[in-house]
Amino acid sequence: MRTAYQYKLKPNKEQVAIIELWLHLLCRQYNYRLSERFLWWKENRCAINACPLIVPIPQLRDNPDYYSQKKDLVNTKDKFPEYKLIHSQVLQDCIKRVKLAFERWFKADKNGQRLGKPRFKKKSRYRSFTYAQIKQDCIEEKRINLPKIGKVKFIQHRPIPDGFKIKTVTISRKADGYYVTLSLEDKSVPTFDSDVEPTPENTLGIDMGLKDFLVTSLGKSVPIPQYYRKSQKRLKTLQKRLSRKKKGSKRWLKAVKAVAKQHKKADATPRRPQSQGNAHQAVADKRKDFHFKTANELLSNYEVIAHEKLNIKGLAKTRLSKSINDAAWGQFLAILTVKAVSAAPPQEANAGQKIMAVNPRNTSQDCSNCGKKVPKNLSQRTHSCPHCGLVIDRDVNAAINIKNRAAGHPVLKARGVRCNSRTVKREAHTIA
Numbered sequence: 132m133r134t135a136y137q138y139k140l141k142p143n144k145e146q147v148a149i150i151e152l153w154l155h156l157l158c159r160q161y162n163y164r165l166s167e168r169f170l171w172w173k174e175n176r177c178a179i180n181a182c183p184l185i186v187p188i189p190q191l192r193d194n195p196d197y198y199s200q201k202k203d204l205v206n207t208k209d210k211f212p213e214y215k216l217i218h219s220q221v222l223q224d225c226i227k228r229v230k231l232a233f234e235r236w237f238k239a240d241k242n243g244q245r246l247g248k249p250r251f252k253k254k255s256r257y258r259s260f261t262y263a264q265i266k267q268d269c270i271e272e273k274r275i276n277l278p279k280i281g282k283v284k285f286i287q288h289r290p291i292p293d294g295f296k297i298k299t300v301t302i303s304r305k306a307d308g309y310y311v312t313l314s315l316e317d318k319s320v321p322t323f324d325s326d327v328e329p330t331p332e333n334t335l336g337i338d339m340g341l342k343d344f345l346v347t348s349l350g351k352s353v354p355i356p357q358y359y360r361k362s363q364k365r366l367k368t369l370q371k372r373l374s375r376k377k378k379g380s381k382r383w384l385k386a387v388k389a390v391a392k393q394h395k396k397a398d399a400t401p402r403r404p405q406s407q408g409n410a411h412q413a414v415a416d417k418r419k420d421f422h423f424k425t426a427n428e429l430l431s432n433y434e435v436i437a438h439e440k441l442n443i444k445g446l447a448k449t450r451l452s453k454s455i456n457d458a459a460w461g462q463f464l465a466i467l468t469v470k471a472v473s474a475a476p477p478q479e480a481n482a483g484q485k486i487m488a489v490n491p492r493n494t495s496q497d498c499s500n501c502g503k504k505v506p507k508n509l510s511q512r513t514h515s516c517p518h519c520g521l522v523i524d525r526d527v528n529a530a531i532n533i534k535n536r537a538a539g540h541p542v543l544k545a546r547g548v549r550c551n552s553r554t555v556k557r558e559a560h561t562i563a
C-alpha cells in the first residue's frame with residue numbers, strides 16, 4: 132500500500148538559497164530538454180502531400196528519448212558546472228518529467244484522457260523537485276537529511292506510520308513556504324480490494340450537490356457547513372482586489388500572493404500543526420474534520436457507498452468551478468475511499484467496504500422509480516414523474532439513481548431491463 136505524508140519545511144537562509152538555485156537550474160534544464168524534443172520533430176517533419184524542392188538537410192540524429200537525454204546530462208555538467216551542485220537523481224528526475232509530459236501528450240491514460248502539448252515553464256511555475264530514493268534514516272528529531280542540501284528543520288506534526296518505508300522525497304515551493312512530501316510504502320499491507328457485491332440492501336447512494344453537501348438515497352441530507360461559504364466569500368473579495376491592481380506592480384504581486392494563499396487554504400492541503408494555526412487554518416482543519424466525520428457516519432452503516440464519478444477537469448470548464456466545493460468533494464471522496472480501503476484487518480470494523488463511482492449521466496433527469504427520462508432544469512428542485520407519478524426531491528431522486536446504478540434497479544433488473552441505458556443522448560453541460 133502506498134501513501135503520502137506532507138510536512139512543512141523550515142529551511143534556513145542558505146538552504147532556501149540552495150533550493151531556489153536548484154529549482155532555477157532544473158527549470159532551465161526542463162525547458163532545454165523540451166526544446167530538444169520539439170526540435171527533432173521540426174527537423175524531421177515534411178508535408179504529407181508534397182516534398183519541398185529545396186530541403187535543408189538536417190543533421191540526422193536520433194529522436195531524443197528519456198535514455199539519450201539522461202546520458203546527455205554528462206555533457207550538460209561539462210558545459211555548465213553549476214549542474215554538478217544538484218544531486219544526480221534529482222537532475223535525472225527532471226528528465227523523467229519531460230518524458231512523462233510527452234507521454235501524456237501522445238498517449239491517453241486509462242480514462243482515455245490526453246493532456247495538451249507540453250509547455251515551457253516559467254521559473255515561477257517550476258516549483259518542485261524529487262529525490263527518487265533516500266536513506267531510511269534520513270529523519271532525525273525534527274530534521275530531515277536531504278542529500279546535498281543538508282539537515283533541514285521540519286515540523287513533524289505526525290509520525291511516519293510503523294512499517295512504512297520512504298520511497299521518494301519531493302520538495303515543493305508553495306504560496307506560504309516550502310514543503311516536503313514523503314511517498315511511503317508498506318508492502319506487507321496489500322492494496323485492499325474488497326469483494327463485497329453491491330446489493331440494494333447494503334448500498335447507499337450519495338448525490339453531491341451545491342445546495343447540500345450531499346443527499347443520501349434514503350433522503351437524508353448533510354448541509355454545507357457555514358465556514359465553506361465564509362472562505363469562499365473571502366476569496367471573492369481578494370480576487371476583486373487583485374483585479375483592480377496594475378498588472379506587474381508591487382501591489383499586484385502582493386494581491387496575487389494573497390489569493391494564492393487563500394486558495395491553498397481552500398484546497399485539500401494536508402493538515403498543518405495547530406501551534407501556528409490562524410483563523411483560516413482553523414477553517415481548513417474544521418472542514419477536514421467535517422469530512423472525516425461524514426465519511427465515518429456513512430461507512431458505519433453501509434458496506435458499499437456509490438457516488439457519481441466526478442469529472443474535476445470538466446467541472447472546471449463550467450461556471451460551477453467557482454464553487455469552493457470542487458476541491459472539497461475531491462478531498463471528501465479521497466478520505467472516504469481511504470477509510471474504506473485502508474482500514475483492512477485487524478480493524479475489522481471497516482474491512483470489506485467499497486466505494487463505487489458510477490456514470491453520472493442523467494442521474495438527475497431519470498426517474499428513479501420507472502427509469503424514464505424526466506427533463507428538468509437546475510431550478511426545478513422537485514422530481515415529479517408524469518409516467519409513474521413519483522414525486523420526490525430532485526437530489527434524493529439522483530441519489531437513488533446513483534445507488535441503482537451500483538446495485539441494480541430492484542424492479543427493472545427483475546424485468547431484465549438495463550437501467551443504465553447508453554442510448555440516451557447526453558445533454559450538453561448538464562451537471563447536477
Ligand SMILES: [Zn+2]
Pocket residue numbers: 498499500501502503516517518519520521
Ligand atoms: Zn417514473
